Amino acid sequence: MHARNYRLPALVAVVLFAVSATGDPGSVYEPDGRMKFPKDYREWIFLSSGLDMSYREMPGMGDHSMFDNVFVEPAAYRVFLRTGTWPEETRFALETRGAKGKGSINQRGKFQSGEPMGVEVHVKDAKRFAGGWAFFGFQGTESAPQIPTGAECYACHQKNGAVDTTFVQFYPTLLGIAKQKGTLRSAYPQ
């Protein structure tokens, strides 16, 4: 009985990897290169959330307060646990959602409320993108064109990402793994 219980999850893992490995680019991109909205990103692995994070000193959002939630695809997450690096075709999703103070029985602090204010995908694909990584910004669930490589996000991730242009310094469950595997950039901003 025990042997059987252990074998089933292994089978699941094998099937999941098979699905991932035969991934059809048509499920991710339109023929014209726009990325399809990743409908299932809320079922990816959660990495962390922040509230009103900003990389600049000056306030810029007025009265708006929002959470960001970061997810990564399960197959890529499992590779990172094993190696401390991201495989080709890894996708991250960054979702922003409104922060609410008083509501229901909550009296203080902030909770997430309402529909997403936006979803951005960061994708690794050296065959497809010069520089190896690309960003796509979605409004609603329409397919989206690549954000031009001159945009600030590219230079900032390149300069400050702790592992391979990604902000592993902000993902508490991954930072220790990168340290252990020796995959942190030597001079990332701590």
Added chain:
Amino acid sequence: MHARNYRLPALVAVVLFAVSATGDPGSVYEPDGRMKFPKDYREWIFLSSGLDMSYREMPGMGDHSMFDNVFVEPAAYRVFLRTGTWPEETRFALETRGAKGKGSINQRGKFQSGEPMGVEVHVKDAKRFAGGWAFFGFQGTESAPQIPTGAECYACHQKNGAVDTTFVQFYPTLLGIAKQKGTLRSAYPQ
């Protein structure tokens, strides 16, 4: 080719359900009734996070600032998407983690940092618990005894949970589903 791509995820779903349905209580509980620490909860489905939420008017945490992250088991989540209700054996995990302001390139707002400060599990199991649900509080990864049913969490969830003693009013991706399926309590605090 398309037919094949669609069939594989279906197979995965069937296998996952099979694993879930044959779930051995020995994987969740010790023989003495303590719950084992759910080692894989960070791979469950993320429902939401909050910062310094409190159901009381008065401040009580001094200088501590922390995020809470809520996860639910994937099989239970899929049942909720379909029905707006939680099946028997559903487990939620509530994790608290320190909130940090300035750090790395972050200048404002808060991000999550460090090890979990605690993990609490809310579990549905009418065969095992009078009242149908129970709470378990973990310090570290040791197995934990049930929190006594006189504790405030039981009465508060019972009185204020929007769906079956759970705080669906704070889970933005589930609230609409519960509305649509008609499973919200008629008088939950909005």
